[in-house]
Amino acid sequence: MAGGRVDMLNREGRQLVKRFLSFARAKLLYSRITLTRFTTLYFFFALTSCIVLSILQGITFADNSAGVAILSPFINISTDPIILLDNKGLRTCTSVPNQPGTSCVLRQSFFIDFNQSSDSSRQQSSGQGAYGVEPDEDDDKNNLRLLNKELDVLQSSLAKNCIISLGWVGEAIEDAKREDVVTMLFQIWLLSLALVAILNESIPHLGAAFLGHVLNTAWAGYRIRSTLSLTNLYRSKIVAGACQDVDVMGHWWDVKLQHSIPFLIVNLIILLAFAYLSCKLYKVYANQSFSRVGASQSVLRIYKLVLIFSVCLQLSGFFSVAAAGMWLNKVCYGFLMKLAQDANVYMAAFIVILVGWVCVRRECGIRFGIFCAISCLLLAISSALFSSPVYRYIFTTWPFFATVTITAYVLLMATSILGVVCRLNFGKGLAHYLRVTDALEDADFTPVSFSRRAEIDVEKVDFNSFKPAKSESLSEPVTAPISIQLPVSSFKPVQRQSVKDRFSALFRGSMNSTDTIKLSSSPPLISELGPRPIVSRSRLSVASSFAGRQRSENVLKLTRQKDERIDPSVIPPVLPSKPSRSPQDLPRILTDPPSRTSSRAGSPIQQGTGLPANPRGQKAKKGATEQKVSAGTDFGQQ
Template sequence: MFHKPTLILKSTYAAITLSRVTIAFFLFSLIHCFAQGIIQALLYSVDSEFEGVVTQIVQAAKIPLQNLTLLQGSPNHWTLSMCDDIPHGQPRYPCSVIFQSGVGVGKTPGAVEAGIRDSVSILQDYNAGFTVAPSFDSNNSLAGVTVESSAAPPVFLSRQCARILVYPQQVLQNSVREDITFIFFQFWLMGVSLFGVSRGSIPHMLTALGSRFLITAWSSYILIYRTNSQKGIFQEIVSTPGTECGVELFPTYFGTRYAFNVADAVLNFSALFVSGLLSWNLLKVYKAQSVKRVGAPENVMRIYKFFMAVQAVLQLEVFVLIVATSLWVDLLTKTAISVLSTHTTLYNALILATTILVIPWIALGWYGVRLERKSFIISFLGVGFFFIAGWSIMFYSIVYRWSFVQWPYLACFGVASFILIIASMVLATICWRNFDQGLAEYLHAEAALADFTPEVFQHSDIEKSGEKNGDFYTYDEPDFPLPTFHAKAHSRSGSDSSFPAPIRGPPPSYDKPYSSKPMPF
């Protein structure tokens, strides 16, 4: 009953400890996952802490959920507007300016002065705890909020300041979503890497390497451009003396985040370099073993490369499509979009259909190519066209287009999912056109021989030396002569019979140490 799971565990352990390269790849994947996960968790902690502060102020000021902000302009020339609907050319423009660089918009001088006077003390008490309470004027109308702490006098922030803070709130909420995504991404990447090395899977190696390249590019964008850009915007619209807020709400946020961004980028670049070297060596080993094991002809190996490409693309698409869908769900349920959207039922239907179909779709493409089943490939292409059509129609949605443009992270995953869907369909079609040329037989033989691969046996020094020399059998020359066939022999009639040139017989079984390499065909 437990024989097969035990065999799988032993096989996995043996595959990981097959050589120093496989051990190094395993340890690297494990250590880097937890190191990168810790960095992402620290980023999440910082983002969620400051997002919580701003959200408390905005909620205490009773800013309606449906209000969203629109930032336009350039540094030192920013214009921030608040909209109760998404602007798309309607007769009544739904936005009004709440901040403009160098111009006071609805300022309350007393509030600004109080903010400037107490800005340092208010932030020093974040970790010690503070409360945010609504503040009312003499007419019992909500005028703003009061921030109180045990170590500093109360600080009053006007309602206009709270409206301005809706923009930082939206930015920080998106940052929190990104942090959560990257935490899950690290563990998904570790799983793909470990499965690849335990099964000798080239597609998983390619998927992991491509994923590391994408995450390294994104971390570079964050480090080089976005963090500094957000710092300048927050400083200008919130912290500059004389503005409606005039309070330094983020004195330590950007310094701390920048330090974590540096650590994140360094880890990503080093991981990309190290994984590239290790994957290159592993790919050569697995490719050589695959060719040597079955001895497939060149045309089959060419089709096999397309099969590997299909697998790599589909495995990356699993994560990308699920993340793109999840981000849209979060925006659709927790932001102003939830109030402004008028076709939420249709969006939910597409989301539900995508969630249900994505795993069967991946399986159809995977096994359709592997087993050369035309019906599977046709179904795979049909579902792929449904995904493309459904998510393309989403661009007719005003709220989706708005979210797509305003949040580059969502746009990146959305575009990547389209590219991967199209690429997987093209590659699957190429494989389909090459059916019945030996790929299915090759993969069947490869799977059958997997039970006899070195992973299920204990490795020995003799076997490793045989690997280095490229020999299948590794044995010492015996001291006694082995039987041979002679070139000529005489028949009973006295005539000569020709035989092949002398051939040494096979080594006796007691002289041939067992080699875990599969028999060549």
């Protein structure tokens, strides 16, 4: 039974790997990355920046680890769990300060001015002490062994206040190590946000990645400031005061500062580059991200809301886990471990289960209920932790932890609110749209997108931008022209030319190649000649004069029968056959162009466009009219 379950899990794992590495997925990833040159540049720049910043952060972590290794013999020596060191003096407390039952003792007062003593103390502590660590690139390991032996002698010879002060400095550097770990993981998180922004063409993820780099750069600058402040405090107060000019750190502060400045410069360069690339990608995704064929505007609005929700969910997840990890590491492994009697309870309280992303995209009501319960639980825990004195003490004395905690709390509240808003939009077509999109992507179907620019878009026109405007010279409204891009094989209109010129040019042989008449068996979409002529009684009566009296009588008889059956208010779609013409009529047809005739006054039937005979003199017209009248009279008599 157990073997069957293992085989089933292995098959599911293999299917998952095959699906992830399928050709369609790889092709989709490649197409999204190479959509434009800016998407390609953004991807490779995000990858490169993640690698470079992680390496620089690793160097900083190594520096802090070396500092902790130097001061580790002095950490946790004091029997008092709380050590407070500032410009006023060194104090130790039995518990969290400003709490009932807590007693604090002033170990040593610092009467030296902070700013005036910084330069002199830096000169006194330039590595001249007997127990200083001199930088030696060729023999670092031997120096560390020598340091460990000398620290045992130093620990017994130094005053107790100096040992307590060095323990406080070691705890501060230990906090810096925790910050390095969180910042290094944050670089990887920023890379994942950039990748999701490219794959989903998501503007919210794009903005979140950029804001993450802003936060990263700001924190790099703050780290330099805090390093300078801690260096001044160590050299002016601890070395010159409590330790009586004995410097156990040596040049460690200078090396750390030399590694921190390039980290800030690289962050500034990366921030400027990401600002430029993010603006370019915003212009690309603003025209394509929410302009796909196949989804309504309401579904796209909900999808945009889900993308914002996913950004808040992912960021809140990272910052919540980071804050919980730093808090637990500080309480369970630092000098506050003596005060954290319920460390296991704290560990169990911060188990984060993030199911919001799946339940919102698939509109799963049960899982969304679980997600809401977890969100409310996390909000309640985050709010209740501020009632703990230890938590408030860490919050007020550790700026990085305070920043991460506040950010996580704000993002958690935003995620909960957006989750409720997304729940109200369940059942409006988003789940079906995402399922169809995923199925088409698995089938290697390229989604059709249209641009919002009128000069490129051929299937969508924003009619609101083409509202009629009053012309200055005309009283009638004039609409703005709409540029339409037709397919290559479609009809291409040429410059308008009169019919007379076309037929005359046909016999003169002077027509240009661009004005060639195109004949087709199908009716044209755009015609200059108008509809086929509608034959009226006057046309038939005129034509009867050329065909003889008997033909005129038959035509008039048929015309009267049709007039009795046709409603005068409706124009019937009469499509008569083309009358036969003799070769003698061809010059007359070519010399007289067709014209649009208006309907007679009072006539219910509108005259169409025809090819009349050559206009004759007044006498000829009068003779034709007399023939018409005489023909009608004879027909009535018969």
